[in-house]
Amino acid sequence: MALIQDFFGANRELIYFVYGLVFFVLGLAITLQSRHSSRLELAPALKWLALFGFLHAFNEWGDLFIPLQSAYLAPAVIRVLEYLHLFLLTSSFACLFAFGAALLEPVKHYIWLHISLAILLMLWTIIVMGPFRYQYTDFGTWYNVTDALSRYMICLPGGLLTAYALRRHTLQLISPYNAPRIVRAFEASGISMVLYALAAGLIVPQIPFFPGSWLNATAFTRLFVFPPQLLRALIGLAMAATTIRMLEVFDLETSRQIEAMEQGQLLAAERERLARDLHDGTIQKVYTAGLLVRSAQNLTETDSPLAGRLGTAVGVLDDAIRDLRQQLGLLSAPGPAQEPFARSLERLANDPRFSSLVRVTVDLKLPEGESPEPERAAHVLAIVQEMLSNAVRHANARHILVSAVRLDDRLQLNVLDDGGGLPEQVREGHGLRNMRDRASLLRGSLSIERLKKGTCISLNIPWRLEA
DSSP: OHHHHHHHHHTHHHHHHHHHHHHHHHHHHHHHHOOTTOOSTHHHHHHHHHHHHHHHHHHHHHHHHHHHHTTTSOHHHHHHHHHHHHHHHHHHHHHHHHHHHHHHHHHSOOHHHHHHHHHHHHHHHHHHHTHHHHHOOSHHHHHHHHHHHHIIIIIHHHHHHHHHHHHHHIIIIIGGGOOHHHHHHHHHHHHHHHHHHHHHHHOBOOOSSTTTTTSBHHHHHHHHSSOHHHHHHHHHHHHHHHHHHHTHHHHHHHHHHHHHHHHHHHHHHHHHHHHHHIIIIIHHHHHHHHHHHHHHHHTSOTTSHHHHHHHHHHHHHHHHHHHHHHHHHHHSOOOOOSSOHHHHHHHHHTOHHHHTTSEEEEEEEOOTTOOOOHHHHHHHHHHHHHHHHHHHHTSOOSEEEEEEEEETTEEEEEEEEOSSOOOSSOOOOHHHHHHHHHHHHTTOEEEEEEOSSSEEEEEEEESSTTO
């Protein structure tokens, strides 16, 4: 037993370093993986958990740094560092509390939780800087009491609140994604939060009043041999691991959005095919049948029963053609709203289907207030939509630039991405063929340029049909 205690005592600095490193990794993982453009309610709340990880890491490293510097720095400087150490501890716990409150807010308005946190911080400041500062004149005792109150008043309720928020968030907002692995990660993260709240919120430095006089770090080490920092480090490791698994929900969101875009593109392509079949096949056949019936009507006596029936047939065929043209209008790509063409391009580029996955920049040099014919504008918008979809789905791009300029009564439009680029031998799928067909209909050309990093797809068409 004594040998084990000596081992942990000799490696005290290593334990503090690992403890801080675990929480620093937690904050770093969230910072690198979180998606600010995500539409999940989890995304904006994660900044508080990341801040908790960073602040708590610096606080724990302070337990390692301050004693080492006490031999080199003036006592006044060390005292300032100790005050900063307490500030980092309390701030980290406040961020954990804020994370739980932010998680609950989308489920139900819990503004009173933020107010409660502000009140707790105010009470903590008043107590430790007021009566306790004068009651415990010895700085070491006051320091331990302040540390303990921070854990009792903020860490314990903040950790339990976060665990509850994760549980409720999982049931109401994550479970509908039907991803059991991610749900289990959320549940495991909630359990680790409960364990951390108990380990960090109840095991405090030794203080002269209950429960800290009975349940404290000294008594814990005496009972379990190893220090509570080791237990918290293991729990922190579980928090980091489950949180990283939990962040896979953003990848799931991205894949679902890409899947929805692919389904939308397939549906649009099928609508386009049906519209062309109606226009080139069915309508022409019905129109031809109408001409044949009219020619037969001209060969009959005007007042004969057969002429009346043929006239009725002509009327029915005309009605059929009108109905088919109406259905053709519903199937065809909708034209842009009554807005300038440049604004339609900006609106498409800023569509959340694309802007939530990549950063889209728009650079337009188009005449203000002028637009191509509505039908031509609709085809151009459909081509740009296909370009953006391809860059998001296949190129793994991080940034897309959409540029358009009118030169000599022609529209030059480019979509440039910084993705992986097209392979040398690429088989053009339906999307690229559809873009080329539309460009041909617009009496223009579509070109694809493979760059060192990324791809540039260019559309060059007359600004107006008569150009």
